[in-house]
Amino acid sequence: MASKQLWRWHGITGDGNAQDGMLWAESRTLLLMALQQQMVTPLSLKRIAINSAQWRGDKSAEVIHQLATLLKAGLTLSEGLALLAEQHPSKQWQALLQSLAHDLEQGIAFSNALLPWSEVFPPLYQAMIRTGELTGKLDECCFELARQQKAQRQLTDKVEISVTLSHHHF
Incomplete structure (x- = not known):
């Protein structure tokens, strides 16, 4: 759990619609892979601070x-x-x-x-x-x-x- 990071993202779906979301990922690279699996082309990514x-x-x-x-x-x-x-x-x-x-x-x-x-x-x-x-x-x-x-x-x-x-x- 300690290595998981929360990311806010904005992107374009495969059908051209804008979409926003938040995902947990251990790295920026893994986040990009997860978005790719969801058929989302990211336009912006931001790591969010976690309140323990x-x-x-x-x-x-x-x-x-x-x-x-x-x-x-x-x-x-x-x-x-x-x-x-x-x-x-x-x-x-x-x-x-x-x-x-x-x-x-x-x-x-x-x-x-x-x-x-x-x-x-x-x-x-x-x-x-x-x-x-x-x-x-x-x-x-x-x-x-x-x-x-x-x-x-x-x-x-x-x-x-x-x-x-x-x-x-x-």
Whole structure:
């Protein structure tokens, strides 16, 4: 994940239409190859700075919870990821969710699509998602994962407050 870079691009499609987008790529060369596969001739490329605070656990747990809600409502996994990408306020999350949706369209299992993103979705996420895929209960596994992550965050917050208060008394 550390070597992935976020790129904003503007280009012309094979049918002559202007198109804009954002893609994750490890290098400018790999970005150009990805655009070529999409039949896009790039006119401009710009690397976008990444805000690592956006990858905090509470952010990924929130995304997983929202995804679980969409799955429970009957959307497919690809549709849910695409909808979350459209509505997410963070450009880097939008690009990540679009990338995951694209991987699914290529036939990659969701749990495998998460593997390169272990900084955002740690092994526990990958294992729970894989369990959901194998059991056919992805929505339930996502809800449980989000619940567990929220409880863990609350416990961590309480411990931090307790440690802070104990330091002020001495």
